[in-house]
Amino acid sequence: MSHMRPFPSIVKFNQLLHSLTKLKHFSHSLHLFKQMCALRVPVSDYTMSIAIKCCCQLYRTNDAFSVLGFCFKLSIVPNVFIFNALLDGLILEDRILEAEVFFKKLINNKLCEPDVVMYSTMIKGLCKVGNNVIAIQMLSLMDESGCKPNVVTYSNIIDSLCKDKMIEDANKLFKEMVFKKGISPDVITYSSLIDGFCSLGRWEEASKLLQEMLDVGMSPDLQTFTILVNAFCKEGKVEETENVIDIMLEKGILPDIVTYNTLINGYCLRGELNKAKTNFDSMVFRDLAPDVVTYSSLLNGYCKSLKMDDAMLLFQEMNEKGVKPDVVTYSSMIQGLFRVGRCGDARKLFDKMHGKCQMPDQLTYGIILEGLCNNHKIEEALSLFHLMGDIKLNTEIVMYTILIDGASKCGKFDIARLLFQDLTDKGLCPNVRTYSVMISGLCREGLVGDAKDLFLKMEASGCPPNNVTYNILLQGYLKNKHNDDVEMLLHEMDGRCYSLDATTLELLLNQIASGLLDNTLLELISKLVPKELMDGPSFTTLLENVKK
């Protein structure tokens, strides 16, 4: 095309760039764009919108704005597609404040009339930074300014609410969309809600939605099925998981790499390593190449089960296959090695990740601090902590909590106490975990009175104890024979609708059995036992209907 004179129509060039962009070959597309400019091909506004989109998708939004400047030079008037791409780029880079300023500037300077896509993009950005309330305000704002929201606008907010576990609000908005606005939900809206309900274990409602979809003749797609697979195998519902896969295949929908990764990860989290490995093998058999997520998930499964030799072999295999381990992979491996006491090997891998330019992040450092503490290397952990510098920004309290827990578990409660004092002096606020870990440490030392004082201080400090804190203190009372306090705490837990964890329950029952605790407590205790995981048959029956 570049050798033809005159040049082919710009439409032909645009089609070419468009195809590359659709295939996500953004840099190639940009490369061609640059060549076109060098050849002085008369580019159009559409060409510019593609170039700008490519920059944005490559996280080079600043460059995209340079291209916008180039538009003015060429006397190309930027259109709403160009502005939307730029807005989306800012949001992709989490530059929400700049996005808002840009959005307002476009409106105030009448550079373009915001359309439903622009509003939806802005709403997506607000949701992304956790500003659901403002997002909902913008929803009514757009309505007032005569721009009708559509199913995408609503789905953006609904999904965000679901992710924040605000499922009731999501459901309310869903109803508003359907009944007040007459906008029909599509497969994406349903999938978001189903995922929301599933992740809260609310199977009944999830299945009702799935049924509703089927009733209106809408078929779940690959992503909907992947959502169901994710929910089922994370819960250990093996039969249901396999059922979903079978149904997918019957409907001619083939699992993709994400579906397999989801399966493998889900099984690994349940310790079902054989199932995970079987799925790993079958994805290879189906000609899907495992990626870094696949390997990291399976490897994490091995690490969590302390099968470090298998993990090492897999780590080797991924390197041989040319799949580059990333910070997640290394962190999993390091955690596993620490857990089996192979501190030297953990250290080697830590050095290696630096060598491969995979920089440890906050989670990695947390894993290492915990690993060092669990292997009685408190001093090393402390010096690493002091060397960490900026990396611990925003997570310093997390690191402190790990160290406090580690020190007191090693019997060095004096260090734990110093650390707790230190963080307070620095003006850091202990969170519920910090307090819980401290209370646990105090109880371990037999200082139940101090533990109780700290427990009471939590409420006053605006950081009320949670279910875990209660269980920790209760265990402290039980182990230190503070039986008078036990009953009171149980009543409080009942009042707060808290429940006993397995360890605390066992401790309670043992003490009752051995006569250390009064058996009249049994009635109260039974109220605090969490409901069994609901294995209602409804989901299974429903899956049968999906087949039809």
Add this chain to the structure above:
DNA sequence: CTAGGGTTAG
């Protein structure tokens, strides 16, 4: 020849 929403890993 145009744009925006849902699924996976430490």
